[in-house]
Amino acid sequence: MFNKIDREGRRSKRHWRIRKRIVGTAEKPRLSVHRSHKNIYLQLVNDLDHQTLAAYSTMSEGFRKASTKGGSVEGSKVLGKLAAGEFKNKGYSKIVFDRGGYLYHGRIRALAEALREGGLEF
Secondary structure (H helix, E strand, C coil): CCCCCCHHHHHHHHHHHHHCCCCCCCCCCEEEEEECCCCEEEEEEECCCCEEEEEEECCCHHHHHHCCCCCCHHHHHHHHHHHHHHHHHCCCCECEEECCCCCCCCHHHHHHHHHHHCCCEC
């Protein structure tokens, strides 16, 4: 008999271990990342007021016009640049990056680097 690895449970545990230390404020909101097989979802969150300040994803209309693939490294780069511009237009230039328990590798790393290139500081 074998034990199946609970990958989502492990990710969730890592996420809560990270979230103990990361807090988003109105001046420096937390950028929450959720990754699925086909899409990536981003939210700017003010944890003190429990508000979502802005959201962007590969399902957004602006991304769909620029690119068609959301589940690839190239799609993550495009998403990062578009999201950085969108968030800067709303007045947020400094953020706290919350990778959501995902490893800083592949699509998450490409997204973070594109957000930095787009002008966000974290």
